Amino acid sequence: MTISRADRRLGRKRFRFLRNDWELYALLLLPMIFVLIFKYGAYIGLSVAFKDYKILKGFFASKWNGFDNFAKVFAARDFTRAFRNTLLLNGLDLVLGFPAPIILALLLNEVRARSFKRVTQTLLYLPHFLSWVIIGAVAYQLFSLSGIVNTLITNNGAKAIPFLQENTHWLVSYLVIGVWQTMGWGTIVYLAAITGINPELYEAAVVDGANRFKQIIHVTLPSIRPTIITLLIMNLGRVMGGSFERVYSLMNVATTEYTYTIPVLIYNWGIQSSKYSQATALGLFQSVIGLLLVLGSDFIAKRFGEDGLL
Amino acid sequence: MVAANKSVPRKKPHIRKKPGAIIADALIYAVLAAVSLTCVMPFVHVLAKSLSSEAYVIARKVFLWPMGWTFSAYQKVFYDHSITRSMGVSIFVTVLFTLLGLVLTVCAAYPLSRTRLRGRRVFTFMILITLYFSGGMIPDYLLTNSLGMLESLTSLILPLAFSAYNFLIMKTSLQSSFPDSLEEAARIEGAGYFRILWSFVLPLSKPILMTIALFLAVGRWNAYQDALFFIKQRADLRPMQLKLYYLIVAATESFQASETVVAVRTNPEVLKAACVMFATVPILCIYPFIQRYFVQGVMIGAVKG
Numbered sequence: 001m002t003i004s005r006a007d008r009r010l011g012r013k014r015f016r017f018l019r020n021d022w023e024l025y026a027l028l029l030l031p032m033i034f035v036l037i038f039k040y041g042a043y044i045g046l047s048v049a050f051k052d053y054k055i056l057k058g059f060f061a062s063k064w065n066g067f068d069n070f071a072k073v074f075a076a077r078d079f080t081r082a083f084r085n086t087l088l089l090n091g092l093d094l095v096l097g098f099p100a101p102i103i104l105a106l107l108l109n110e111v112r113a114r115s116f117k118r119v120t121q122t123l124l125y126l127p128h129f130l131s132w133v134i135i136g137a138v139a140y141q142l143f144s145l146s147g148i149v150n151t152l153i154t155n156n157g158a159k160a161i162p163f164l165q166e167n168t169h170w171l172v173s174y175l176v177i178g179v180w181q182t183m184g185w186g187t188i189v190y191l192a193a194i195t196g197i198n199p200e201l202y203e204a205a206v207v208d209g210a211n212r213f214k215q216i217i218h219v220t221l222p223s224i225r226p227t228i229i230t231l232l233i234m235n236l237g238r239v240m241g242g243s244f245e246r247v248y249s250l251m252n253v254a255t256t257e258y259t260y261t262i263p264v265l266i267y268n269w270g271i272q273s274s275k276y277s278q279a280t281a282l283g284l285f286q287s288v289i290g291l292l293l294v295l296g297s298d299f300i301a302k303r304f305g306e307d308g309l310l
Numbered sequence: 311m312v313a314a315n316k317s318v319p320r321k322k323p324h325i326r327k328k329p330g331a332i333i334a335d336a337l338i339y340a341v342l343a344a345v346s347l348t349c350v351m352p353f354v355h356v357l358a359k360s361l362s363s364e365a366y367v368i369a370r371k372v373f374l375w376p377m378g379w380t381f382s383a384y385q386k387v388f389y390d391h392s393i394t395r396s397m398g399v400s401i402f403v404t405v406l407f408t409l410l411g412l413v414l415t416v417c418a419a420y421p422l423s424r425t426r427l428r429g430r431r432v433f434t435f436m437i438l439i440t441l442y443f444s445g446g447m448i449p450d451y452l453l454t455n456s457l458g459m460l461e462s463l464t465s466l467i468l469p470l471a472f473s474a475y476n477f478l479i480m481k482t483s484l485q486s487s488f489p490d491s492l493e494e495a496a497r498i499e500g501a502g503y504f505r506i507l508w509s510f511v512l513p514l515s516k517p518i519l520m521t522i523a524l525f526l527a528v529g530r531w532n533a534y535q536d537a538l539f540f541i542k543q544r545a546d547l548r549p550m551q552l553k554l555y556y557l558i559v560a561a562t563e564s565f566q567a568s569e570t571v572v573a574v575r576t577n578p579e580v581l582k583a584a585c586v587m588f589a590t591v592p593i594l595c596i597y598p599f600i601q602r603y604f605v606q607g608v609m610i611g612a613v614k615g
Contacts, residue, residue: 017428021421021424021427021428021503023502023503023504024420024421024424024427024503025421027417027418027420027421027503027504027507028417028418028421028422028433029417030413030414030417031414031415031417031418031437031472031477032418032433032436034414034468034471034472035436035437035440035472037457038453038468038469038470038472039440039444039445041445041453041457042444042445042446042449042450042453043445043449044449044453045445045448045449045450045452045453046445046446046449048448048449048452055452055455058456059452059456104342104345107338107341107342108342110334110335110338111338111339111342113339116339116342119346120342120343120346122598122601123346123347123349123350124345124346124349125597125601125604126349126350126594126597127349128604129528129532129593129597129601130532130590130593131531131532131533131534131551131589132532132534133534133551133552133554133555133558133559133589134551134554134586134589134590136558136559137554137558137559137582137586138352138353138356138586140558140559141352141355141356141359141579141582141583141586142352142355146370146579148355148370148372148373151370180348180349183345184346184349185608188605188608188609189608189609192609212331212334213334244447244535245533245534245535248535248538249555249559263447266446266447266448267447267539270447270448270451271447271448271451271539276448276452279447279448280446280448280449280452283446283447283448283449284446286446287443287444287446291442291443294442
């Protein structure tokens with residue numbers, strides 16, 4: 001492009017880019033307003049964690065009280081239980097739920113009948129599209145004492161199992177349902193990674209006398225290692241989080257031992273008992289630990305020569 | 311994606327013929343078939359229950375096929391004004407939320423996908439922070455309260471309409487499908503950015519727009535946490551999932567029309583089953599057709615997530 005004299009004169013002005021690109025900035029305006037109001041607006045609300053917040057006084061008139069709310073949170077007996085449960089549920093979820101999609105993807109990759117593969121995948125994706133309310137409702141239809149599973153069990157002369165009505169059984173059911181809901185969808189990323197593997201690697205492995213199992217161990221798994229590490233980092237970051245909806249849809253009054261997690265406690269304190277400051281402090285504690293976990297595992301992954309996340 | 315497609319028709323050089331390999335194959339197919347059946351059987355059972363007459367359900371004789379066919383449970387669900395109304399609320403909220411979300415995502419992703427836009431990094435960074443750190447449940451609640459949006463459907467439409475994740479997918483997709491060079495050409499022709507967006511970018515991005523629309527719609531349709539927090543008094547504004555939660559999971563509410571409209575009493579278990587199916591069927595019907603768009607979105611999101 002040739003630069004005309006008029007352009008050069010404009011170029012001296014520092015804001016020529018505004019004149020050229022004003023349309024782009026105009027487009028940005030609306031989404032940025034939404035981000036500022038609804039995301040950054042919520043950050044302002046975090047100040048409540050350091051205040052003695054009274055909803056009638058509002059954000060600004062309520063008095064600062066330093067870390068008092070945090071002291072109250074950590075001293076609460078409910079907190080200890082919620083903290084333990086959050087780590088327990090998410091930790092077990094990670095141990096059981098993380099390998100499941102990898103195994104499933106490896107199995108799917110061995111299938112050569114196209115239509116079988118397509119139908120299986122479609123069915124496996126289904127739970128991902130359903131809400132936790134529906135999954136919870138169906139779980140109770142199936143696993144309650146009068147549900148179909150216990151009918152089959154008692155028809156065979158065995159005793160009914162309280163899948164969702166007793167603490168330890170509930171924990172196991174919660175984990176199994178979680179694995180079931182996520183494993184199919186989780187295969188997508190791994191299958192994509194597997195498709196990208198150079199076929200020559202397999203040819204070389206066959207020449208070396210590797211059978212199918214050995215090909216999986218020595219070719220497929222090492223090739224998708226970066227994907228596995230990335231997803232592991234993301235999942236480690238969630239060990240302090242956990243879905244409120246999932247616990248809330250599956251819990252019942254009979255089994256409160258393990259259902260009391262941090263998100264549920266925040267809900268009980270904040271929404272149900274109007275202890276906004278304490279609930280916000282707990283939420284802030286949770287998200288800061290979560291952020292540190294992501295950054296920490298990302299750092300470690302990079303130390304070990306992996307790609308990392310950020 | 312292109313590179314991935316190229317390697318699809320490869321033949322993996324397996325050692326065949328050995329009996330061990332055949333057994334392994336049979337095992338793999340059996341495991342996969344069993345696992346994928348667990349994903350549909352529960353719904354087949356609930357469907358069967360919802361279509362059965364109550365005597366069979368009470369006697370626990372219904373497994374995967376309805377016994378004593380009847381639609382009376384569905385009749386009651388349809389006559390229950392509060393359930394159909396919740397369905398209406400869900401549809402209304404989902405449509406508006408999806409449209410708004412699409413507009414916001416495009417308006418943010420298009421400018422920020424242009425590499426020479428000044429301040430691009432700052433804006434992108436501002437948006438991406440929200441992906442890793444959010445205010446949390448209570449600050450969100452307090453914000454909704456101070457904006458006067460509690461007990462109103464705006465609380466379900468506005469706050470979550472713009473999501474950093476969708477933005478990232480759209481931006482990544484635009485950067486690869488609509489490079490700066492193509493835009494330069496259009497600029498030289500004298501087209502403004504609005505014009506370029508409308509006549510080039512949007513028509514070229516139909517698949518990714520579809521993906522994002524579906525992410526928004528399915529996400530909104532399925533979520534109930536915000537509705538549980540924000541809509542407590544106005545029972546008439548409850549979306550379907552929240553209604554379902556009160557009716558079935560918490561069981562704190564009873565079916566309105568169960569005694570009045572249809573004279574025969576229906577077992578609550580049958581009614582619950584019918585209600586679950588009523589809420590599930592819309593998703594069941596469309597998901598085989600929409601899953602490929604989802605898969606696409608997940609792949610783009612995985613590139614840099």
